Amino acid sequence: MTVVEGGGRKIEQDLLSGDIDVALSMLPTREDRFEYESVGDYPIYAVLPKDDKWLGESKLELTELKDIPFYLYTSEFTITQIIERLCQEKGFVPRVGIKSSQWDFLAAMVKSGLGVSFIPEPICRNLNPKDYCFRELSDELRWRLALMWSRERYLSKASQAFVDLVKSRT
Template identity: 35%
Template sequence: MEFRTMRAFVEVVRQGGFSPAAKAINSTQSTVSKAVRQLEDELGVPLLDRIGHRSELTAAGEIMFRRAQSMLTEREDLLLELDELRGLRRGVLRLGLPPIGSSILLAPLFVAYRERYPGIDIRLVEHGSTRLEEILLAGEIDLAASLLPVADAFEVQSVRNEPLVVLFPSRDPLAGRERVDLAMLEDRPFLLFETGFALNRIILDACQRRGFQPSVAVRSAHADFIVELVAAGLGIAFLPRMTAEQRPHPDVCTVRLDEPGTDWHLAMVWRRGGYLSHAARAWLALAKGETLTQADAQSPAEAAPSGA
C-alpha cells in the first residue's frame, strides 16, 4: 500500500470529488482516479460508491479514510522529526492564521521570527478558526491561531484576550450607550462572518443562551466590508475591540458588548500528543516572549515553552 494512493483517496473525500482532489495535489484527474482504483484493487473492496458525478464513501471507505488520515499524519510527523536533525538552519513552519486580529497581533512576530531564523520557510494558510482546527487535526499545518475554547484534542498557548464591541450605524438609538447586552439586540439584523469563523460561534452560542436565534442579513469574510455595511444601515456587527479600533468610520459607533462568555480570546494551538517541530517550538517561544514584552518583560524568551 503506497502513501501516494492513500493521499489521492483522502483528498477525493476531503475535497468532495476527483477534479478538486487532483488540483489540491497538483495532479490530473485521471491519475487520481487510477490511484483510487489501485487502492481498491489492492484492498479487494470498493471504497467509493460512484453515483453520477458524485462519490460517497462505502462502509469500507469510511474505515479506510479514518485510517489513511492517521497514517498520513504519522508519516508527516516522521519526516518532520528526521528533518530536525538539521536544526533550525533549515526547516518549514506551517502556520494557520485567521483573518481577524492576525495582522495587528502577529505581523511584528513574523518580522522577529524571520530575523532570528532566516533559513526557516514559513508556509502560511489563512482560514477561519474552525477550518484551521480541522486542517490542524489532519496534520496539514503545525500551529494555528484559534479562539478559545477549543477541543481537548489541542494544546494551547494564550496570545490575547479582548472584549467584543458591537458596531452600530451612528443613527441607531443604542449607539450612544457605553454597554449593551444581546437581549437588547434581538430585533436587529446581524452581519456575521462566513461559516468557519469561530467568532460566529461565540455570538450564536450567546444568543442561544439568551433564548433567540438572530436574523442574519449578510455573511462576509472581510471585516472592512462588514464595517461599510454597518455604516450603510444594513445591520449590526461584532468585532474584537482592537480590530474595531483599527477600522474607524464616521458613520459607525462601537459599544462594548456586556455579555458573559463572549470575550475574543486568541491562542496558538497544536495537536495534543503530536510531534511539534523545532521551528514550531521556536515560534511559540517567540510568541510567548512577545506577550511578556507587552506585559513589561524586557526581551523575548529564547527557550521553547514548557509542555510544547
C-alpha cells in the first residue's frame, strides 16, 4: 500500500485516472462516479488568535470575519472551495492572507495574531487551547470524511480487502 496526500479535488482526479485505487477524502464529491463509505463527521472550527474579541459561546457569523485575513488550505482542498463559496453567498470575497496544504502552518499564522483559519475538530485537538479560540460558525461547516473508490475501475483484491476492513469498523 502506498499513501498519497493531497486535497480532495486532486484525490478525486487521481481516483478517476486510476493513479490511486482508494482514497480518504472530504464529502461532498462532485462526481457520481464514486462509491464511498462514510467514516467520520466532525465540525470545522473557525480558529482565531486567543483574544477577548473572539471569546464566546455563541456561533460566529462568517461576515464577522470579513475584515481579517483568511489562512486557507490550497485550492485543491474541498474545504477551501466551500469557505470561498460561503463567503460569496454572504456578499464578500475573503481577504486571503496565505494558502497552504499544511494545517500546522495555517495554525501558526493564526497564532501570530493576524487572521483566521478553518480547521476540522480532530486536527484542532493538536492545538494548544491557550493559544487559540475555536468557534463554530452559524453556517454549519462539517468535515465529512469518506473512503472513496471509482465505480468505473477494477478494485484490486488488496484494495477491496482494505475497503472491507474499513466498512467492518464503521
